[in-house]
Amino acid sequence: MPEGHSVHRLAQQFSDVFVGSAVRASSPQGRFAQGAELLDGMVMSRARAHGKQLFLDFSDGAATCSGVATRVLRVHLGLYGALDFGGDQTFAGASSIGAPRRIGEAEGSQIVGTEYVGPPEPVGAVRVRLVTDHGWGDLRGPTACEVLTVPEAELVIGKLGPDPLINQQGDRERFVQLLTRSKKSVGQQLMEQNILAGVGNIYRAELLFRQRLNPATLGSSVPSGAAASLWEDAVGAMNDGVRRGKIVTTGDPEVPHFVYQRNSQPCMRCGELVALRELAGRKLYWCPGCQ
DNA sequence: CCAAAATGTCTAG
DNA sequence: TAGACCTTTTGGC
Numbered sequence: 001m002p003e004g005h006s007v008h009r010l011a012q013q014f015s016d017v018f019v020g021s022a023v024r025a026s027s028p029q030g031r032f033a034q035g036a037e038l039l040d041g042m043v044m045s046r047a048r049a050h051g052k053q054l055f056l057d058f059s060d061g062a063a064t065c066s067g068v069a070t071r072v073l074r075v076h077l078g079l080y081g082a083l084d085f086g087g088d089q090t091f092a093g094a095s096s097i098g099a100p101r102r103i104g105e106a107e108g109s110q111i112v113g114t115e116y117v118g119p120p121e122p123v124g125a126v127r128v129r130l131v132t133d134h135g136w137g138d139l140r141g142p143t144a145c146e147v148l149t150v151p152e153a154e155l156v157i158g159k160l161g162p163d164p165l166i167n168q169q170g171d172r173e174r175f176v177q178l179l180t181r182s183k184k185s186v187g188q189q190l191m192e193q194n195i196l197a198g199v200g201n202i203y204r205a206e207l208l209f210r211q212r213l214n215p216a217t218l219g220s221s222v223p224s225g226a227a228a229s230l231w232e233d234a235v236g237a238m239n240d241g242v243r244r245g246k247i248v249t250t251g252d253p254e255v256p257h258f259v260y261q262r263n264s265q266p267c268m269r270c271g272e273l274v275a276l277r278e279l280a281g282r283k284l285y286w287c288p289g290c291q
Numbered sequence: 292c293c294a295a296a297a298t299g300t301c302t303a304g
Numbered sequence: 305t306a307g308a309c310c311t312t313t314t315g316g317c
Contacts, residue, residue, distance in 0.1 A: 003298050031310095052299075079299045080311055125311065141311040143300065193300090200298045247298075260298090281305075282299085 002077050004198020005241030007049040008165045010083055012242075014047035014056060014137070017091050021132040022061060028122035028129055029140075035147045036128060038071060044130075045070070050157050050166065051197025052076060053144075072153040073128075078143025087135020088116035163197040164234040165242065176227040179219045186222055186230075187215025187284055199234060203241075205260040205285040206249035207233055209269075214291045215284055259285040 025039040042058035049055070053076050060069040075081075085091075119136035122129060128139040139145065148156070161178060162171035178195045179186065189195045190204040199207070208215050211230050213222070222230075241247050248256040250268070258268055263276035263285055272289025 006298080076299080078310060079297060080313095081299090082312080127310090143310060191299095202298050 002052065002081075003200035003203055003238075003241070003247070004049070004051055004163060004165055005238050005247065006245075007052050007054050007077065007198070008242050009245060010054055011047045011049040013085060014044065014054075017085075017087065017135055018044045018056075018130065018132060018137070019047055020044070021134075023058070024131040026129050026131075028126040032127050032145055035073070035145070038147050039073060042069075042071065049163075051160050051163050051193050052200070053156065053160075055153055055157075057150075070150050072148045072150060074144060074146055074148050074153060074156065075139065075142050076144035078141070081142035082140055084138045084140075085135060086116070086119065087132075091116070091132075091135030160193055160197040161195045164231065164238050165198055167235050172228055172231045175231045176224050179227050179230075180222055180224055182219040184219055185215060185279075186213055186217050186219055187286075188280055189219050191280070191282065196234070198238065201282055202247050202257065202260045203234065203237065203249075206247070206258055207237060208286060209258045209291060210237070210249065212291055215279070215286050259287055261285065 020043065022041060022043050023039065024041070025036040027033045027036040039058050043061040044056060045059040046057035047055070053074060056073040056075070058071045058073065077083075116135070119129065119131055119138075122138065124140060126138045126140050127142060127145055130137045130139075162168070162174050164171075175196060179189055182189060182195075184192075187204065187208065190199050190207065191201070204215075207230060210233055211226065213226065213230065237247075237249055246253075246256070250256060250258055255268075259274050262274045265274055266272070267274055267287040267289055270287065270290040272287055274285060275288050276283060276285050278284070
């Protein structure tokens with residue numbers, strides 16, 4: 001159950017140990033058999049994330065001169081999708097984010113073995129299995145998993161809001177514009193991927209708390225300076241999440257969140273009890289005392 | 292063992 | 305806004 005930081009870690013993992021290699025693609029579960037067939041044998045040429053979506057580019061390694069036949073595998077893990085990795089020492093050692101690990105609910109759990117003898121028998125419903133000479137990745141439970149053309153992928157990305165983990169030139173101003181032009185509450189808008197890509201329920205709650213913003217505040221009532229601070233805080237907090245492989249907004253891994261899932265407990269800043277209500281079908285946590 | 296929950300998004304009404 | 309969907313893990317009997 002990933003927010004943007006998990007997906008950016010995945011993109012990094014693929015960049016480190018898949019990009020440049022020919023990939024065998026299959027669908028042990030069967031539901032992605034057609035898509036896997038399209039990709040099987042191609043070379044992964046690029047891996048990137050935008051918000052919560054992962055884009056893996058595949059090129060026909062043999063036909064580079066006559067225009068590269070490129071396909072893009074778009075993956076959205078949704079609420080409970082996950083990827084497992086495993087492989088040999090080269091595979092594990094090349095990763096800049098440490099040993100291959102499961103990215104998902106149990107972020108950080110180890111699965112790498114000492115000797116690599118090829119991928120194990122698929123366990124459970126593996127939608128896609130990607131295998132190189134040095135390792136493998138198993139995808140299960142994604143909300144979205146489809147093969148696109150490059151223009152189709154660009155179209156998807158074009159509809160997304162700015163991603164704090166990309167933080168391109170002009171992104172902060174774009175976010176400020178989008179947020180403050182709307183009368184929807186800031187709490188609601190932070191979950192909208194066309195406003196801010198990559199933020200989910202945890203970062204929403206924690207960022208609003210850190211910025212002392214009440215979730216009910218209208219976007220149009222948020223001063224542009226406060227909106228800019230919110231963006232900068234998202235950049236910092238989410239990059240920290242990428243580094244750690246988990247969300248720790250308090251700085252203390254023992255008590256990782258200020259308000260998320262801390263309803264009815266005293267606020268760590270002012271002592272008031274943390275509140276919980278449902279907003280647009282999702283649980284919203286905040287401190288009525290100091291936000 | 293079975294139900295519920297989980298860091299999400301879509302669609303119909 | 306309710307329901308559907310994708311799958312695993314956890315907690316209660």
